[in-house]
Amino acid sequence: MALVCNSLQKYAAFVVIVLACVCFPCAAHYRSAHRRHEARLRSGVEDQWFIQRLDHFNGADTRLWKQRYFVNDTFYRAGGPVFLMIGGEGPANPAWMQYGTWLLYAQKLGALCLLLEHRFYGKSHPTDRQALADLAHFRTVTAAKRGLTNSKWVAFGGSYPGSLAAWFRLKYPHLVHASVATSAPVHATVNFPEYLEVVWRSLAAENPECPQIVKKASDTLVDRLKDPKTYDNITKDFRLCSTLQIQSKMDSAYLLESLAGNFMDVVQYNEDNRAFEGAVGTNITIKVLCSVMLDSSLGEPYDRYAAVARLMQKTFSQSCINTQYESYIQDMSNTSWSGPEAGGGRQWVYQTCTEFGFYQSTDSPNQPFDGFPLPYHLQQCADIYNLSSSLDGAIQQTNEEYGGYDIRTTRIVFPNGSIDPWHALGVAKDITSDLPAVFIKGTAHCANMYPARAEDLPQLGLARDRIFILLQKWLAE
Structure with missing residues (x-):
């Protein structure tokens, strides 16, 4: 341009x-x-x-x-x-x-x-x-x-x-x-698992081991979420805003997507030179993420995954992250123009539920994450907007x-x-x-x-x- x-x-x-x-x-x-x-x-x-x-x-x-x-x-x-x-x-x-x-x-x-x-x-x-x-x-x-x-x-x-x-x-x-x-x-397209496939390839282009370590970390977290005894440690490790509670698959999926988003976000905007726009934190690149994930001194892959989450929080001045699905649905269901998601979140997700889909699911085996399949995304259309779970006709x-x-x-x-x-x-x-x-x-x-x-x-x-x-x-x- x-x-x-x-x-x-x-x-x-x-x-x-x-x-x-x-x-x-x-x-x-x-x-x-x-x-x-x-x-x-x-x-x-x-x-x-x-x-x-x-x-x-x-x-x-x-x-x-x-x-x-x-x-x-x-x-x-x-x-x-x-x-x-x-x-x-x-x-x-x-x-x-x-x-x-x-x-x-x-x-x-x-x-x-x-x-x-x-x-x-x-x-x-x-x-x-x-x-x-x-x-x-x-x-x-x-x-x-x-x-x-x-x-x-x-x-x-x-x-x-x-x-x-x-x-x-x-x-x-x-x-x-x-x-x-x-x-x-x-x-x-309703289902867009190719998004995370590209994330895998983009991480692998930096270091072939990087997405494999990310996958090990994600798999470990998924396993730990099956045991309520691990919830206090997960809360501390990832600096969650409230003690982790998993009452449904939607709760765990929302947490897993939130943490995977650290990698999705950085890959999408890698070295894009947005600093002139007033954005901050653009120094976090694929290279930085992979250097953390490959640093064995930080512990097991799970520990490095948590270290990435803390790095992102520090960079963007977040004291903690809110991973409560119920809180998210409440905010997204607020129809007031002064509501917490009125700036764009509620509107954009509505567009995906009625026009585009674009759901970056974990339905492909050729990507590093697990736990937020297509039904998780479609359920939000019902929970927030009371819309049908099928978007095929709209797409x-x-x-x-x-x-x-x-x-x-x-x-x-x-x-x-x-x-x-x-x-x-x-x-x-x-x-x-x-x-x-x-x-x-x-x-x-x-x-x-x-x-x-x-x-x-x-x-x-x-x-x-x-x-x-x-x-x-x-x-x-």
Whole structure:
């Protein structure tokens, strides 16, 4: 993305849409991961509100709602482009309006910078899901007001917003000229055990013994959970917020998923250079995790597993971790906009229960964890939202609507990293010459979206170059 924005100055009459890169697994992992990565740089940017249609598909429905957005016009020059960053499955981060490489591009290109929050996340509070239509209407109205109707719009997105970028081009080709869909899980699936398979391979790429030791540790913990006499020690070892109690399979599954999330989270975002976003703890990498898991001086594999949990707690200033399933369900069932999960957790898990699935289960033997199979994930849909345990119809509808792996349109590039578990649901091979994939060996989630740095792998720089060349070609068409 850096090369794209720096090198397209001759295309003054185009608009760049940048969608934030956030994609978290469900349930416990969403809860812990989102809180780790939502660290925001406080800014003086004020909330602004776009009067949005509630229902874009019913002309008789005149109801409106207010969608939050932010503006930075510091660098804008008449005739310059517009950068529109669109939020994903969490509150829009106003820090993007003051920090980030995209502002350097804005300064060079004389761009107006906008950030649009995703419907029903953060402070944008309707209940019907029409995110793509919101995007289209915002683009149409903003273009008309600012004289940008004839400009070429390019959508950028990472993770779930990457899927939105691709689908925006698919559904509204007259409004968006091209898209860069980074780390985009475009194929919906109920069961996604491949996620943890990629975690195994990514750990093994650092050291072949690493995932094997993780598996031994996880298996040991599963065995100890069968004996209530071990619960006090487990509470101390992993610094749980309350004494461990296992009253159902859901209790043990929630604990096991929470602890596995330490590895899932680090693998997904390994060395992704998010520090410019205001995130903390990005120095914890696969290398760090494996060094702990391979350190026999720390004790048996189980002890090293607990050491990883304590390291994560220390890094993210957590005095303890809450692994009570009942507490989680209570928080997620709170429908108030001031509730503990109203920032995104409740909404995102609802989307997985009704649109995407994406459940990172332990149903494959080729991964290091155990104890949170598909039924555990599906039960949450029932416990939180009173939804059916079967999502097959909803998932089929999503793939019918957008095409899944077989999306058919033009001018979308799909960058993915080999370490990123989400690449298993993305486009890793060219669909057509006009729907190319850029598969980047050795990189993680959304790596090509972040600013270039000296430590970047050569193939990451080449990927940025290729994306630029494609955009340069497409914008000339």
